[in-house]
Amino acid sequence: MSKMVTLTIDGIKVTVPEGTLLVDAARQAGIHIPVFCYHPKLEPAGMCRMCLVEIGRPMIDRNTGQPILDENGQPKLQFLGKLETACTNTVSEGMVVFTQSEKARQGQKATVEFLLTSHPLDCPICDKGGECPLQDLTMAYGPAQSRFEYEDKIHLAKHVPLGDLIYLDRERCILCSRCIRFQAELVGEAVLTFDERGRSSQIVTVSDPPFDSVFSGNTTDICPVGALTTADFRFGARPWELKAAASICSQCAVGCNIVYNTRREARSDGRIVIKRVLPRQNEEVNDLWICDKGRFGYHYTESRARLTAPRAEGRPVSWEQALQKAAEGLRSASQKALIASGRLSNEDLYTLKRLADHLQMPAYLYTPIGGGEWVRRYGLSTGSDLSALGKGDAILVVASDLYEEAPLWYLRVRQAAERGAALIIAHPRTTRLERQAPHQYVLRYAYGDEGEIIERLRREAKIAQTLHEARNLVIFFGNEGMGLEQSESLAAACADLLVETGHAGRIHNGLIGVWPHPNAQGAWELGFQPIFDLQPLFETMDALYLVALDPFGDGWVRQNGRKPFLIVQDILETATVRQADVVLAACAYTEREGTFTSGERRVQRYYPAVPRYGDSRPDFAITAALGAKLGLNLEAQSAARLFQEIAGAFPAFKGLDYARLAETRPQWPPTGRADYPFSGTAQPNTQGMGKILSAVAEGTMTPLPPTMQKESLRPEEGTLLLVPIHRLFDAGSLLTPSALLHGRIGAPHIILHPKTAQEAGVTAGEKVLIEWEDRQAEALVKVEEHVPVGVGLVPRSMGIPLSRAARARLHLAERVR
Amino acid sequence: MLKEIGRGLMTTFKMMLERPVTIQYPEQKRPVRTRYRGRHILRRYENGLERCIGCALCAAACPADAIFVEAAENTDEERYSPGERYASTYEINMLRCIFCGFCEDACPTEAIVLGDNYELSFTDRAQAIYTKEMLLEPVPPGGQPTPQKTPPGVYTRAVPEMEDPKD
């Protein structure tokens, strides 16, 4: 523990660790020192001069090193002639600070008056109005009237798009550089900077495309004025009109804590709709941040394609009829299966599994990445916290582009590496993590050699040593370039490595699967079997019950005459829904409650934010009603009761219930209404930080040898190897309803190395026809250096139905025609 | 006793000579006081642009929660108000309104004022909701109706210049 220091702030004695900034020490004592440029997650800049306070330090006798005492026996204090900034000065023993003295108040008032000379004071129309630090601090510290002549006010552009998602109002900007520093320090991509100087300074973006970051929305949260606003919420509502509901982001497996702000809207026919998404503080998961996909990707929940009622044979029917028909279909089929996706809650998956067991049909999890069984056994366990990783620890990231697949994990891993954790990256190409995070080792391997990654890590003496000596080891694995079976083997090999290096079954240690869905881990925990290629099932089964997946839309399944009896349960009108015999309209997760289990095995609750859409029902209720028709009695009303059943049935969930999941712990920095100037508009966590499942690994370690299939495809001279990759902004059915993101999603494309492009005779921006196996698709060519030669990267869910690596040919689309 | 009757009748006869207090409403209407708070009016500028910028401060100030505002962004192609923002929806529920005038006080652009009209009657609840179209005053002579097509670069200020309340 570091040395503790006692000081006096406004007459209150405070004891804090040495090195604490004065502004933090005061905040811990409940004293708000006003700040604009300071943010607890950023390095202090001392720019805005708002936190001016009077600081007295005890005079020290140079000879004895003891404080000089006055006649009353009190240490004599030495005050600098001028005010000092509380955000750059650290505490020292015996310091006496006045934050509200006449002189300090004068200084703070002066700063506010200066700031307001160039501020447009358009609070009535400003999106920040009502939750604006400048507004609040002006009321608390500013002068009642400005002495500045209104005609002298500087006028600047008010509607500057910094990229597709963020607008900059140059007049409102007070040049605190929080946004610049957030991007440069925390994310590691300096895409924003100042241009010009003095009063002409302004924020500009220096990246191409502009504001090229998936964390851009966070800058609007920490902006202390309304200078940065999101294109999504622009003039959407006044903050005080919004209601808040705690939730969990559904876009990836990180499980970021969020808040849905909702309001009744005339534009949406008087429905209550989601107006914006704000991060909800959880220092163990997402700090105060969320990625742009989570912030802007919620629009699918209010898409026009939402299913509002059940259907049978293409016509809307009553629930009774639909369920009856579905039950008959299942009862009469001899070969049947249930396939669910990781978008469903634990409660949904549990009821589905119960139904599948009851009908003695297999329950599959639809996933491109396998190995969840290993994560279940060797994943993180109760009490683990990625933010605890630092010096002496190691993080291994294998075959995953965290920035694109799980942005907040990218942020967490980068921060841990900044704190000194040894970051080891094994990936066939240069990812943003490699470019933007301080890493220790990079293992570059060719596509197709995935089976040897772990073996090669073991052979590299330095890496092996680092892994062995690490106090804690966390391994993230993805599936770049791999099919389901290969990624399963990789997971097994990773688990093996954890065991071998003595890290299995320990707190802060474990395996994390970078799943594409929010609750894939929940499905693994509840005993679902993985599946990705559904074609065989469609060819052999008599009835299929598909829940929350769209294999037809993904292009994996092709109609070839024979079609099993299809029961499709989903929230949107998808290609698969159009093929269905019975459609069961489920409500979106924002309209009900439930729990997700994140990739780090953290079970977290989400709460209803908006009313149910049309006549849709929660998935577990639909399954329960279907079960009732098939002679199975399932809980149909209460998600909480279902979770109790889960906790009773699965040891990992033992002892958990909704009340425990709703527990919170005190967190630093403080958030909430009074702390907007301090921490930004990230919301406080009052409704639960979740719990990591208990360890299964202890005592049950039976590592299996890796069973990687060796016949993987490798890039070869003269051929093109297509490899599917994950991109954050894809054209999946859950993201396309967010019109705002279309610019980020772009058109279907293939990414080639310049040399590969040259050999194929294509250049960037051209449209090509890709042919592989018996399929073909059109795509635009992008040329990027980081792609290995002879490889074409094809983003998943972008309209090119490539499910695994394949050999391909390229033609110019024009030439084809 | 006759005396008492006579005294009583005297008052009656005296009053017969006075001008009557009652008026023949609704044929006849009594003028209201200058600060009377009647039905709201949403005002326009001389050129026809709406004063309301959709800030919803009236709704925030309203003690009866009678006002609902939804805002949208102006463009030069389709301009409703001088600034960047205008009210795409503006509704007052007259059944809820208590005519306190707080909305008028809260308005930064003097867009909403309480007028003289007190003749509010409805036959159902839906009718009691006055929409923006009902509340907006007619386009003044020489002005254009909204939305207007305006030249770029003219209406760049977020909030149109406001008068100092002290002037």
Place this chain on the structure above:
Amino acid sequence: MSQYLLLRHREIPEISRLEVYRQHGGFEAFQKAVTTMTPDQVTEVVKASGLRGRGGAGFPTGLKWSFMDRKSWPHYVVANADESEPGTFKDREIMEGNPFQFLEGVAIASYAVGAQRAYIYIRGEYQHIARWLDEKIAEMEAAGLLGEKLFGTDYSLRIYTHLGAGAYICGEETALLESLEGKRGQPRVRPPFPPTFGLYGKPTVVNNVETLTNVPLIVQNGAEWYRRMGTPDAPGVKIFSLSGRVKRPGNYELPFGLTFRQLIYEYGGGILDDRPIKAIMPAGASSSLLRVDDRVLDTPLDYVALRQFGSDLGSASVIVIDDTVSIDWVIQKTIRFFKHESCGKCTPCREGTYWMKHLIDRIREDGKEEKQVKLLLDVARQIQGKCLCALGEFSTMAVVSGIERFPEDFRETVLEGVPG
């Protein structure tokens, strides 16, 4: 003893040639330091000489060198040649006329603090000087005075020049370091100070050109010799950049302790047209205006004496103002300069200079309303003591002192025929 110590080219015209400089004792001090003295001994000599920084702050040079953090390596020496104070033009003359003495000073300073890399940060407008110094550095390298294993010892040194891009703020040492690192020239939060956290986060000593040019002579002749010149508080000589309404403006190398009267009337030849002197800005645009009377004229010039009048010697760029000049015009000039040069990092300076500029323009254009003048004074005072670096403070010096000490100039209407 010769007349000049720093501006020796005035006596020895060819001293900018290496062989001429060496004929006159050039690089003997450097060789002596490297071959016969330890770095600490060099620092001690400089400390004992009482040499103080000539850039403006007057901080004891030897003391600064001794602050270098010895736990963190490498160390750097940076010569501040970003001479950007209006009215200052001394470093330019040194570098143009007597470059080797300056470079030798850089070399000795580097040896004293254990730096093997030294940078000369030159203001953008001095491009020709940067090229000129590059030539001189190349000559030194060719002559074995720079490079690996100098004079047969283990000590190695390289000197590099770096051009700024024309910003006043880059004369501030931390902004200079930022700029040198390739970042925006904006001052850093201090502490930590450069001797613990300087260039690339390493201990760095930043010295003015004139300061460093003194060093070879001190090392060569000893501290005692140096102390014989000037005053006890400010030993040695100083180059005074005299400008404004004087007959003979220019650089004057004189010992500390002489008076304004001597400087202006003896050396500067008096005021143009022999008009009465009205005010003095002793440290360029960033100085307080001195209202001139006999007491001021007869004050010895050193770092302490001027404080009694509420001013500072600074870089000794003496700007003389006579009675043809109205002080509001002077203030307008300085405010416009500081508004233009404010880096924009901290609020009081960025917004305050912008505000002051509008106020002084109003005052100058629309007549001097008392309310506006008072407001200008208020705003200037409001800036004081709140800025991140000294520049913000500087921007208010002339304003506050001008309004306070020359109230009459803010009562009457604008003078006609002001020099433009």
